[in-house]
Amino acid sequence: MQIPTIAEASNLIHKRKLSPVELIDACLTRIESVDASLNAFITVTVDRARQEAIEAEHRMMKGELRGRLDGIPIGHKDILFTKGVQTSAHSKHLKGWVPEGDAHVVRSLADAGAISLGKLAMHEFALGGPSFDLPWPPARNPWDTRRFTSGSSSGTAAAVAAGLILGGTGTDTAGSIAAPAALCGVVGLKPTYGLCSKRGILPLAPSLDHVGPLCWTAEDCALLLEEMAGYDREDPASAKRAPADLAVRAEENVRGIRIGIASDWHETEHPVTPAVKEGLDRAISVWTEQGAHVDQVTMPRLEEYRATCFVILTAEAYSVHEKALRSNPSDFGEQLRLRLLLGATLSAADYVNAVRQRRRLCMATAAATADVDVIVTAGAANGAPFMTDVPRWGDLEKPGFYEPFNITGWPSIVFCSGFGIDHMPVSVQIAAKPFMEHKLIQLAAAFEKATNFRNIRPRITNGQARAFC
Numbered sequence: 001m002q003i004p005t006i007a008e009a010s011n012l013i014h015k016r017k018l019s020p021v022e023l024i025d026a027c028l029t030r031i032e033s034v035d036a037s038l039n040a041f042i043t044v045t046v047d048r049a050r051q052e053a054i055e056a057e058h059r060m061m062k063g064e065l066r067g068r069l070d071g072i073p074i075g076h077k078d079i080l081f082t083k084g085v086q087t088s089a090h091s092k093h094l095k096g097w098v099p100e101g102d103a104h105v106v107r108s109l110a111d112a113g114a115i116s117l118g119k120l121a122m123h124e125f126a127l128g129g130p131s132f133d134l135p136w137p138p139a140r141n142p143w144d145t146r147r148f149t150s151g152s153s154s155g156t157a158a159a160v161a162a163g164l165i166l167g168g169t170g171t172d173t174a175g176s177i178a179a180p181a182a183l184c185g186v187v188g189l190k191p192t193y194g195l196c197s198k199r200g201i202l203p204l205a206p207s208l209d210h211v212g213p214l215c216w217t218a219e220d221c222a223l224l225l226e227e228m229a230g231y232d233r234e235d236p237a238s239a240k241r242a243p244a245d246l247a248v249r250a251e252e253n254v255r256g257i258r259i260g261i262a263s264d265w266h267e268t269e270h271p272v273t274p275a276v277k278e279g280l281d282r283a284i285s286v287w288t289e290q291g292a293h294v295d296q297v298t299m300p301r302l303e304e305y306r307a308t309c310f311v312i313l314t315a316e317a318y319s320v321h322e323k324a325l326r327s328n329p330s331d332f333g334e335q336l337r338l339r340l341l342l343g344a345t346l347s348a349a350d351y352v353n354a355v356r357q358r359r360r361l362c363m364a365t366a367a368a369t370a371d372v373d374v375i376v377t378a379g380a381a382n383g384a385p386f387m388t389d390v391p392r393w394g395d396l397e398k399p400g401f402y403e404p405f406n407i408t409g410w411p412s413i414v415f416c417s418g419f420g421i422d423h424m425p426v427s428v429q430i431a432a433k434p435f436m437e438h439k440l441i442q443l444a445a446a447f448e449k450a451t452n453f454r455n456i457r458p459r460i461t462n463g464q465a466r467a468f469c
Contacts, residue, residue, distance in 0.1 A: 001026040003163035003457065006220040007247070010068040013060055020060060020071030024053035024115060027073045031117065031164050034460045037145050039137045040159040042078050043086050044118040049073070052115045059113070068223055068247070070113025075168040077156050078119040079126055080106050080211070081200035085118070088135070089125045089202050093324060093331035095135050103200030104235065105169060105211055105228040112227040117165055121155030126176055126204040127317060128336025129154070130390060138387075141184055142458040143424055147384040150179035156214045157184035161458055167215035167224050171201060173208045174309050175402030178414045178429060181214055182379035185416040185425030185458075187444065188214045189221040192434045193409030194239035196225075197232035205316035206237070208309065208406045217454055218415060218444035222246035225437065241435050249438040250445035255291030257439060259284070260372035262299040269302045270399055272381045279417030279426040280378055286450045287443060297372060300364045302399035308361060309403040311346060311354035318343025339393075362408050374439055377401040379414040379427025405431045413440040416453050 001022070004012070012018035028046055035041050056071035065071075076082060079089050081099035088094045102110065110116070121139040123129025129151050130138035139154040141147040142162040149158050153170030157180035160168055170177040172190045181188025190212045198209055213224035226246050232238040266272045266280065288294055318325075321332075321340050329337060369375060378401055405412045412431040420426055428447075432439045448454045 004166070005217050006069070006072050006166045006215060006223050007217070009072060009166060013071050014065060016060060020056040020115070021050070021053045023071065024049050024073050024117070027117060027164060034162060035164060037140065037460065038142060038158050038162055039121055039139050040155040040162065040164060041075070042088060042090065042119045042121055042136050042155070045085055045116060049115050049117050056113055056115065066111070066113040069109065069227060072114050072167070073117050073165050074109065074114045075117050075120045075156060075159055075165040076106055077122050077153050077168070077170050079122060079171055079202045080169055082106055082116065082119060087119065090122045090134060090136060091124045091332065092135050093328065099200070101200065104197035104232050106200065108227050108230065109224070114227070120159055120168060123152035123154060124333050124336045125202065125321065126152040126171055126173060127339050128333050130387065131333040131335045133333045141384050142460060143185065143384070146386055147424065148183060148387050148390050149384070150183045152176040153180050153214060157181055157186050157188070160184070160186045160214050160216060162460060163457065167213055167220050170212060170214050171204070172210045172212060172406065173204045174313055174406050175400055177210070177212050177214060178402045178412060179380060179400070181414040182427035183384040183425070185427070186214055186216060187218050187221050187413065187415045188212070189225060189413045189437070189440065190405065190411060191225060191229065191437060192239065192411045194237045195241060195243070195435065196228045197230070197235040197238050199232055199235045203320050205313040207316060208313055210406070217448055218413065218441050219247055219250035221413070222250060222441045243435070243437050246438055246441055249441040252442050253290060254287055254442050254446045257287070257292045257374065257443065258372040259287060259292050259294045260297035260369055260375045261294060262297055262375060262377060265299065265302055265401065266378045266381070270381050270401065272378045273383070273420065275383065275418065275420035276378050276381060276426045280376070280428055282451070283376065283417050283428045283447050286447050290446055295372060297368050297375065299368050299375070299404070300361055302401070302404070304357070305361060305403040305407050306399035308354050308357045309407055311350055312358065314339070314343040315346045315351045358407055365404065365408050369433070373432065373436070374443065375431045377429045377431070379417070379429045383420045383422060383424035383426055401429055410434060411437045411440060413444050415444045415447065417447070418453060
């Protein structure tokens with residue numbers, strides 16, 4: 001079976017031209033065939049998925065489908081609670097732990113008919129990785145299994161890129177949806193802070209944590225987000241806002257949208273490769289030809305966002321894990337232990353000063369973007385590195401393009417904008433003002449329709465993935 005998008009599969013299911021059982025079985029067969037070389041899954045729930053597919057097929061035959069996600073195969077990052085299914089955070093510390101209930105977004109997607117095929121690999125507790133001293137190996141990049149996926153939502157990005165699932169969930173504290181989406185060539189959507197409930201999700205840094213979808217297209221991300229979003233009175237950070245009919249925005253034109261480009265970010269502060277610059281220029285050209293307006297903007301320096309995010313993230317992460325780290329340090333991988341212990345070196349004054357700086361950066365960001373609707377940046381400065389070349393401290397060693405939108409809580413989307421000379425994906429990121437996810441969908445979908453990159457999939461043969469199909 002050719003790998004469909006969520007929108008394509010949904011249309012076929014609603015027309016009774018595609019069996020949910022056949023779709024789920026095709027994905028399970030693909031998992032069995034290629035996941036040994038990708039390590040995208042920690043747990044595959046074969047029997048449960050097949051039973052839910054049978055139930056979806058019965059609803060299809062009776063004309064009682066729940067919506068556009070009914071019968072669609074997805075997966076969940078192994079940091080989201082799943083009732084009756086191990087939730088490990090890719091850590092020895094939680095190996096074998098089975099929650100008694102679902103995360104809010106897991107239940108919302110299940111109620112919409114989406115079928116989970118299991119739990120997906122990640123960086124340990126969304127911070128430590130890639131690590132080789134854990135119960136499960138790190139996920140591999142489907143475009144070249146010798147290369148890095150980035151993280152921490154590594155398994156979700158790898159599984160979507162390889163067509164093992166049609167969409168999945170990820171979390172993002174400092175680029176953990178955006179970075180793997182960029183390196184694996186999929187679409188990752190980090191919603192506005194609070195738009196999706198975090199109840200039932202293991203925290204990393206609560207004031208920075210987001211949960212959102214990763215899919216093959218912008219429209220597919222919109223379809224998942226429509227079900228994931230919504231107010232939850234049991235989550236104190238939950239916003240009383242919800243996007244309405246996001247997926248239809250994929251059909252709207254971009255005429256009149258005001259785009260800001262912070263050229264200093266990718267030209268001076270965090271220089272990008274020629275392939276990344278070409279992809280960024282390609283996207284701008286598509287949008288301007290379709291009537292969008294582009295202007296230069298001067299933003300605060302990336303290093304200011306990175307330093308502020310680093311202090312808040314490490315301080316909050318240490319407070320979350322301090323008790324377990326002190327009592328059972330051997331339960332954690334070396335990478336995570338070292339990164340968590342950075343938080344122990346910070347004082348209360350360090351944290352308070354970072355929170356104050358965060359407020360200043362939020363105000364400065366709003367002022368710098370007063371005359372535009374969105375900010376466009378590179379998705380990553382380069383393509384995926386080889387696993388052997390990943391720095392010990394990972395993305396903590398240098399500023400990235402993601403921290404500004406975790407600090408501000410603004411929504412952002414990352415999508416494939418082309419390929420480098422090594423045949424690895426390069427990507428673009430768009431960020432919008434709070435609760436303006438529809439503009440992200442409009443722009444990303446417009447680019448996808450104007451180019452052919454969504455028709456290019458990785459081909460995995462004998463455990464290697466270095467060619468297109």
